[in-house]
Amino acid sequence: MKQLQDLQKAIVKSQIWKSIFRVGIPTDNRKRALAMLGNVVLHLHPIKVKKSGLRMSYTWCMGGTAFFLFLVETITGLLLMFYYRPTVEYAYFDMVDLREVAAFGIMRELHRWAAHAMVIAVWLHMFRVFMTGSYKPPREFNWNVGVILLVLTLLLSFTGYLLPWDQLAVWAITVGSNMARATPLLGAEGPGAAFLTLGGEKLIHVGSDARFGLIAGRTIGGGTLIRFYVLHCLGIPFVAACLMAVHFWRVRKDGGISGPV
């Protein structure tokens, strides 16, 4: 036991350790404050928080859960990208391999269940924020950022739904993307699209409407797969990560976790 303690002491006092962790385990209030200021991850937090805001029965822990699940999605998604090829020939069979052959064969499960859980967590987070009136001034704008993040979460899940390239995937996306056909003005079967003509030629038809742009073709196919893949792995996560930064920053700037004024 004593040797272990000596070892710990030696590690904590070494130059390597000290160069990474400036403060060490906080033992007094000054160090507790410095621990927050000196660490890039922890400095998302304020130094002190309202006691009421600590309670899980107040926050439901759902915002943090949503963010944590986003990180889980990022890590598992990255591992899945090592195996998965977004082409009509390979996609499905890469899925089979992921299930049957790949090491740590639960990555796809983790990714899928965490995605579902993230959708639920984001909804419940919004529910909590509404029920505590936390969207009220000065937090109106952050509520709006949150609504956009909610939409992005759904889009992330929706674009990911296609990638397994099985019957469940393509038909769910078929049902979903068929809606775009009916976009007012911009969908071939949407109200008002018939009025958009140029020299007697229809501007909006099945080869040029919103659905065509969404799925990169008249039917779901290889073009849709690569489009959804890029949006799923790069486009939407990038925008979502930027907005999350704004969201968290605004939480701090608007006075930290909400509480009675």
Next chain:
Amino acid sequence: MDALKSFINTLSYPWFSFTLSLVLFVAVVKLKKLWTHAGGWLMLALITVFFCGSMLDENFRSVVAKPDNVPIVMMVYLTGYFWWLAMYKGIKNDQAIEAGAPTFEKSESEDKVFTWPDLVFSELICMVVLTVGMVVWSIVLKAPLEEPANLSVAPNPSKAPWYFLGLQEMLVYFDPWMAGVVLPGLIIVGLMAIPYIDTNPKGNGYYTFKERKSEIFLFLFGYIVLWVQLIVIGTFLRGPNWNFFGPYEFWDINKIEPLVNIDLSEIIWIKLLGVGLPSHWLPREIFGIILMIGYFVVLPVAMSKMKYFKRFYDEMGGPRFYTGATLFLTMMLLPIKMYARWVFNLKYIVHIQEFFFNI
């Protein structure tokens, strides 16, 4: 047992179950005794007994136990629990305010604690618990993988991802441009508008029910009754051809539902006036158009003069009130159209197929 099952099957048909859910919703929100520990346990017990008992039924199990449907069961429980928690805490705070005491949050919010260790360690524990939970879930339940994609063989029913099934359920009552584009768009716009429409300064940063009755009632109606309930219906109770099936009913692909829906124009011109439909769309659909203009233009103005809504108009001012009223009326279009369908077999209020403009 079979009699009970067929009774529940009949009861769950949309016109019954939606009406029942409306009545229950109003009763539940008003009934303070339900939002106590005893009430919470009672509701949990009732739902669990129903759920576990139903799992003995083969048809129920085959739908609910689909891997992708498991999260929805989780969502139902979590939504129910957090709904109870919010109301429980809200009513407790209301009682405190009434007694002149500070709210629970107020009594603690002055007290500030260091982030290290209190917050940081709760976060760590949450992360560990979540990780363990996710790993166990992933080991126990395999992610679904069906046959390879085949665009020439459509599964029946073809369903969107579960979180969009509320929208797919709306397709029963609205055309895709409404159910798939306009209404979802307005849900987003409406959510974003909430902080700018709601001028009530009370209830900021603590749970309460009494101080924000109308806001909470409206939000819960949209979230629980419309959004969550329609997802549950769309997931568990819609089978082949998007026909309705009770929870214990076999998803028979040959089930036939008579299509007897008619347009408002047909009801008025043919049934009531006894003449044929005018050939031009404008006279043909004039009643529906007038009805819609009346609903979205005249009704908000009339509401601003009505006794119940006038106080909102006075508090919020014109622009806020009319924006809020328009969003509210758009939301209410869904239940109105549902009942019009069930009572009059109404298909479209306005049906201008010439421009795909159908409401």
